[in-house]
Amino acid sequence: MSNKAKGYAAHSADSPLVPFEFERRDLRADDVQIEILYSGVCHSDLHTVHNDWGATQYPVVPGHEIVGRVIAVGDKVKNFKAGDVVGVGCMVDSCRECEPCHEHEEQFCENGVTMTYDSDDRHDGTRTYGGYSNQIIVSEAFVLRVPENLDLSAVPPILCAGVIVWSPLNLYKVGKGSKVAVVGLGGVGHMAVKIAAALGAEVTVLDIAASKEADAKRLGATHFVLSNDPEQLKTVANTFDLVLDIVPVKHDITPFVETLKLKGTLVIIGLIGLAPEFSTVPLMFGRRAVVGTMIGGTKETQEVLDFCGKHNVVSDVEIIKMSEINEAYVRMAKGDVKYRFVIDMQNSF
Incomplete structure (x- = not known):
């Protein structure tokens, strides 16, 4: 797969999400390229799209509950290979040097965590785009291993x-x-x-x-x-x-x-x-x-995935296509979902 990505983006606080094509970065030595299979829909996606917290930069491609399959890895990647089923949660990088980072509590990074979307890449300053897309490239330090015994379509909400x-x-x-x-x-x-x-x-x-x-x-x-x-x-x-x-x-x-x-x-x-x-x-x-409290670090995220794999715990989900996201947002705002929407990316583009 090339680095040309297809996704859905919001271009303003009061506009719907629409198809959006963009370039993912070139693979760095420690990067993992992932074909996204499923992407969860979190209420914070809705808040970000509508700029409820006052900091959204547009265009924004939401999505931080990602399950996919590895399709390529950088030269220095040690823990993942093509074909692995993996997840990406709310974060894709941190300074990795402060005390919280050393304790695997990267969400509290003293130098600012890099979120999966609508955040600045700490290496090249580009904006991060999230999981409402067909692929993503992430440092292996923030890639999680997903138990394959679970229903993969119901796993994404575990990541947030x-x-x-x-x-x-x-x-x-x-x-x-x-x-x-x-x-x-x-x-x-x-x-x-x-x-x-x-x-x-x-x-x-x-x-x-x-x-x-x-x-x-x-x-x-x-x-x-x-x-x-x-x-x-x-x-x-x-x-x-x-x-x-x-x-x-x-x-x-x-x-x-x-x-x-x-x-x-x-x-x-x-x-x-x-x-x-x-x-x-x-x-x-x-x-x-x-x-x-706020989400969890990479260690805890891997722990909860492993625990859910052992005990066969997944989310109750309603599967939608990417084209149905705006209707899903309306329903989510009303509480009309039991209990999470998940986008089937394989059948959306």
Whole structure:
């Protein structure tokens, strides 16, 4: 395959994604060239396209949940060969020299991580283009090995929605006997339920929609609590070791902090930018903690892929063609998907 790529790009905040042809860079010595088979659709793609965070540079080719097959490698690549099934997540480079990078926490790179799309390549300054395309070229240090026993079309969300919940579940040593609550059952939340349950935790879903109870239990939750019902919340006071709060809008987290056990932790995953509202009283009278997190590094991303391979955990997905992306964005904004869209790139161009 040549370096001529076909994809879909947005050219402004209020225009639809349209076909876009561009050149991928020449293969560097440590690069892996990947034919993209499937690309997940993340809510952050929608935010970036609409410039909701105020920093998008156009044209932008989104997509940071990529599964594909290696078609070429650079002269110094040691870990991959043509034919390997691989993944690329939210990052494609970092400084590799700071403390977070040495600890495989590249998402916290002190010199600025290079994101898979809409970021500046740290070597030549060109803009990165993402997975809404038929191929990509990435340094092997940011390429992940995908377990081939999994349904590859359902793997892409693991590379973002999966690792963002795996990271705190791993950090706080969730396992058999742990009690975990997931606040908000959506694209990320459903992966949190699946992975926490596979780790052996007793999982409770807290959500405002009673209609989600059956799905929550199908996905692996033991209990379901209406989060907008104070009486129901009282039944789980002082219960959880870990609460994963995936609600993406500003809200009062005090009722969820009160569900934590002594020394329990609430992890903010869904809310970016706006400070959450909460009372410090339940923090101080229970030595509870509220922390934030962001995706995961290359080590954790490989760990969650391996774990999902071992336990046969994948995302619940709806497969679409690239030409259907604008309709998918409208539906995603309405929450009309169970639970993630994945683009079939093999049948899109």
